[in-house]
Amino acid sequence: MEERIKRALKTAKADYLEIRIHEGSVTNINYTGKELEAISESDSIGGCVRALVKGGWGFVAFNDIENLPDHVVAAVEQASILRNSPISLAPIPITTEYVKASVNIDPRDIPLSKKHAICQKYNNIILSSKLIQTSSVRYMDSYGFTYFANSEGGYIAQETIFCGMSLLAIAKEGANVQRAFESVGDLRGYQNVLGLEAKCEEITQRAVDLLHAESVEGGIYTVIADPLLCGVFTHEAFGHLSEADFIYENEKLLEIMQIGKRFGRDELSIIDDGTLPGEAGTNKYDNEGTPTQKIYLIKNGILTSRLHSRETAAKMGEKPTGNARALGYVNEPIIRMSNTYMEPRDWSFEKMLEDTPEGIYCKGALGGQTNMEMFTFSPAEAFRIRNGKLAERLRDVVLTGNVFETLMNIEAIGNDLKLHGGLGGCGKGGQFPLRVSDGGPHIRIRNVVVGGR
Numbered sequence: 001m002e003e004r005i006k007r008a009l010k011t012a013k014a015d016y017l018e019i020r021i022h023e024g025s026v027t028n029i030n031y032t033g034k035e036l037e038a039i040s041e042s043d044s045i046g047g048c049v050r051a052l053v054k055g056g057w058g059f060v061a062f063n064d065i066e067n068l069p070d071h072v073v074a075a076v077e078q079a080s081i082l083r084n085s086p087i088s089l090a091p092i093p094i095t096t097e098y099v100k101a102s103v104n105i106d107p108r109d110i111p112l113s114k115k116h117a118i119c120q121k122y123n124n125i126i127l128s129s130k131l132i133q134t135s136s137v138r139y140m141d142s143y144g145f146t147y148f149a150n151s152e153g154g155y156i157a158q159e160t161i162f163c164g165m166s167l168l169a170i171a172k173e174g175a176n177v178q179r180a181f182e183s184v185g186d187l188r189g190y191q192n193v194l195g196l197e198a199k200c201e202e203i204t205q206r207a208v209d210l211l212h213a214e215s216v217e218g219g220i221y222t223v224i225a226d227p228l229l230c231g232v233f234t235h236e237a238f239g240h241l242s243e244a245d246f247i248y249e250n251e252k253l254l255e256i257m258q259i260g261k262r263f264g265r266d267e268l269s270i271i272d273d274g275t276l277p278g279e280a281g282t283n284k285y286d287n288e289g290t291p292t293q294k295i296y297l298i299k300n301g302i303l304t305s306r307l308h309s310r311e312t313a314a315k316m317g318e319k320p321t322g323n324a325r326a327l328g329y330v331n332e333p334i335i336r337m338s339n340t341y342m343e344p345r346d347w348s349f350e351k352m353l354e355d356t357p358e359g360i361y362c363k364g365a366l367g368g369q370t371n372m373e374m375f376t377f378s379p380a381e382a383f384r385i386r387n388g389k390l391a392e393r394l395r396d397v398v399l400t401g402n403v404f405e406t407l408m409n410i411e412a413i414g415n416d417l418k419l420h421g422g423l424g425g426c427g428k429g430g431q432f433p434l435r436v437s438d439g440g441p442h443i444r445i446r447n448v449v450v451g452g453r
Contacts (some may be wrong), residue, residue: 002157005149008068014051014076016089017151020287021047021065022329024144027107029116031123031137039116046329047147049075052089056082061330090313090320092154092290099158099284102277103189107141107163110190115139118193119165125200126169131208133172139165139193140185140423146287154289162186162280162435164423165193167200171207178210178395181366181380183422186280186437206381213395216382216452222359223399223448224352227418229379230440232365234270235340235426237375237403239438242272242297242305243323243335243428244312256373256404261303264407267345270298272307274322274338280421281338281436285322288333292322298407309335327431334429342440345413349442352412359385360450362397376400398451406445414441 005019023045030038049071051058058078060071107115119137126135141163149155164185171178180203184192225233240246247253274292276282283292288310296304308316309324312335324333353361364380382397383390418439425433 001147002155004065004068005147006155008072009149009151011069012051012072012076012151014053014079014151016052017072017076018050018288019047019068019072019149020326020329021045021147022144024142025108026142027112027115027140029119029139031119031135033134034127039112041112047071048329048332050332051075051079052087053079053083055084055086056080058082059332087311088314089310090308092288092310092320094153095285095289095291096155097157097284099156101159101161101187103161103187105190106161107190108143122167122196122200125197126167126204129171129204129208131171131173131211132169132204133177134170136166136168138423141190148285148287148289150289156285156289158284160187160283161189163188163190163192164421165196166423167196167203169204169207171211173211176211178207179366180204180206180210183424185423185435186278186421187282188278209393210395213393215396216360216394216450218451220447221450222356222444222446223450224356224359224361224385224442224444226361226363226442227416227440228364228420229362229377230342230443231340231420231438232368232377233375233406234342234440235337235436235438236368236370236377238270238297238407239272239337239340240370240428241373241403242307243337244306244308244316245335247306248312248316252372257303257306259303259305262301263298263303263404264301264410266300267413268298268301268407268410269296269343270340271296271343272321272323272337272340276339276419276437279339279419279437280425283325283338286324286333287326288320288324290320290322290324292338295321307335307337309333325434327434331431334431336428336434337426337436339419339437341417341419341438342413342443344415344417344441347412347414347442349414349416352414352442352444353385353390354388355412356385356388356444360394360397361385361390362399373403374401375403396452400449400451406448409446409448410443411446412444414443416441
């Protein structure tokens with residue numbers, strides 16, 4: 001494969017050219033209620049060529065790697081037609097490396113029948129309650145080997161093994177419908193999906209308990225967010241605003257996201273790190289061959305960096321960060337997060353709770369959306385805080401606000417950092433779901449707008 005790619009590169013008449021070829025396999029199992037809706041194993045191979053000619057990008061995706069030189073010619077022809085103002089690419093090291101995956105249990109060594117059996121067992125546990133209307137159990141593992149080379153002399157081969165599962169319980173009593181959800185998934189191997197019986201029982205009971213929870217009254221509250229919700233907030237509300245392709249094309253964001261500007265207290269630091277072993281968003285190199293790294297987006301309350309491709313780094317006079325990622329070989333690399341989290345500090349959760357006379361404790365996230373600096377999130381669980389202790393369970397809680405005001409209102413940061421991957425992922429530019437992790441510690445935020453029924 002290496003020689004075939006390098007021969008094709010020599011035929012290119014372009015300012016810059018890169019070739020990416022991916023081969024891999026995917027296993028999917030999906031239960032909905034009592035029905036096994038899907039079970040499959042599939043293999044694929046394909047690739048893409050991206051060419052830059054006098055400011056124009058050409059991109060060709062293909063499945064027949066035998067005709068690689070023809071695809072190179074086609075990409076160059078596209079780029080020649082789409083000439084624009086000159087484009088520069090920030091320099092990166094010229095690297096030759098083979099990156100091998102490391103897992104404790106390789107899912108490829110597990111028979112499909114055993115994978116099905118464990119999904120069936122988990123699904124039966126969720127459906128064991130009479131108040132559970134339906135369920136969803138989804139399993140997925142994937143193996144991939146990606147070959148990358150460019151006209152600058154770089155050649156990188158990376159192996160990736162992912163394994164994960166999602167669990168959903170939906171409870172119903174009359175017209176009242178509630179759900180509870182959990183997901184696991186990262187690069188650590190098949191052990192991710194073992195021993196989830198207690199988790200199935202927990203989400204089943206949670207969905208049932210939510211049927212009788214109190215609806216929250218809308219208002220302004222002090223909110224304690226658990227590590228999972230902290231991670232979702234960090235990723236969705238702030239991480240996307242740190243992606244340089246969002247910034248340099250938007251005058252309002254350029255004005256807001258100025259390096260050196262204060263965004264929070266001295267204790268606040270937010271990081272994107274594509275090097276963390278085993279996490280869902282980890283790669284040694286991105287899809288442009290740039291080494292991934294630990295990037296402080298905010299350090300001690302000050303905006304210090306943003307996430308870049310080679311092109312945006314050159315346009316903004318900054319360094320590439322290794323965040324140009326593509327969902328697959330049919331996709332061009334765009335700027336994406338990897339493992340994004342809030343750095344822990346020194347508060348214990350117990351101390352944070354005791355120090356909160358009144359408020360709401362929010363755990364996990366069922367969903368949410370962002371629109372520039374505005375966000376809306378629905379936690380998976382919520383409890384009233386009364387006299388420094390957890391009280392009754394709440395439902396229909398919706399958190400809304402301005403991300404920059406919310407960052408300034410973070411007044412306590414915990415010491416219990418957790419990162420979470422999961423079977424889903426991040427969506428952007430039509431590329432979903434891209435594997436990522438996010439996380440943080442418990443945090444306490446004052447003056448949060450909470451909507452309810």
